[in-house]
Amino acid sequence: MDDRLSETNDDTSLADDTYRLILADILSARLAGGSIVQQRRLASQHAVSRSPMRHALSRLEGEGLLVRNEKGVLCVRVVSLKDYLDSLTMRMLIEPTAAALATPHIADPELERLSMMLDAIDADLEPDPEIVWQFDDALHSCIADNSRNAFMKATIGDMRRYTTIFERQMAIVRAKPGVTEHRAILGALKARDAEDARKAMTEHLDAVRQGVLTNY
Template identity: 75%
Template sequence: MDDGLNEVGDSSLADETYRSLLADILSARLAGGSVVQQRRLATKHAVSRSPMRHALGRLEGEGLLVRNEKGVLSVRVISLKDYLDSLTMRMLLEPTAAALASPHVSRLELDPLTRMLDEIEADPEPDPEVVWAFDDALHNYIASESRNPFMATTIGEMRRYTTIFERQLPVVRAKPGVREHRAILLALAANDAEAARRAMADHLEVVRQGVLANY
């Protein structure tokens, strides 16, 4: 039976399919403008049409998939304006999130992030996926530790758009943001709210200038 998700197993499979498709979109494996074919994707991910349909519907509801005038579903193309608008929202929220998070973090929690950054800095050619994983981990951690779920949700949504755009740039730095990320980690380790705020603001401005220079 393929007309609904009536069991816990089916619902879980739909969630897994959603996460897998989201990862494909964020990593540009499903690039902006790619036509989405439900049957082909269901075969590729070894799931039935029902969980695939629900996963695609969820992504469409979140604005990552769009339909044209003929009803054809495709991955949303993130324009430069979309990117800059999303980054502006991040620049408004993330410095405050970093300041709010600073009293709550501990060195024990920051140690894994610091080790990840150390390894990236020491590697002359770090794996881009490792760099992106670190970026996600740090920014998601800060958003979570802001203890403001509305702020964290908005930051997460805006980061999706900026990530999609940045990962599709033809030219990117091999080690983007190492110095700025280091400053953020040091400020958080010192539980210095204002230093964390400044470090995050500086980081996002460097990101903005870097993208504009490479676009």
């Protein structure tokens, strides 16, 4: 392989890795909404050079997760309640259909893995919030992937970013959010019942919406 091509591939890979690191910081609220983004500090924190960090931040700005304030300084976007509700409305329009479409395609071992994750959360009196979020992401991503509709998958992924950021920054967080609804979704998927999966996802997202409005 040409050395220059190898260097280009390495640079692209490092930029992608850096992008994923900063995205994870934003989604987990380690970089909270309104935080000023300091390129040099982030590069030092993640042990990368400023070039891949610059590319990662530019990409996140293009995706709307980073914005410029009135002084032109790069900041983490503040997800408002309206942003959250609008994003959740989009999910409620699309994700129940994604669940129905995914029903025949999700492999049994994957459903069993997700069920074991949920069982462990349910059995733990005080589950690690990070594990709860990992399960939530795994289930909803699995459904989006197996909908076999690239546009639907992309939209769900984009909307889940905003709802995740908002929910993770709420002062009031349930220890075991959505266990009952998630179990209903998994039950419908295991039974290969598309309409029950659609119904269970609708009820889950409506419960999420009501819970946030109650605690906001």
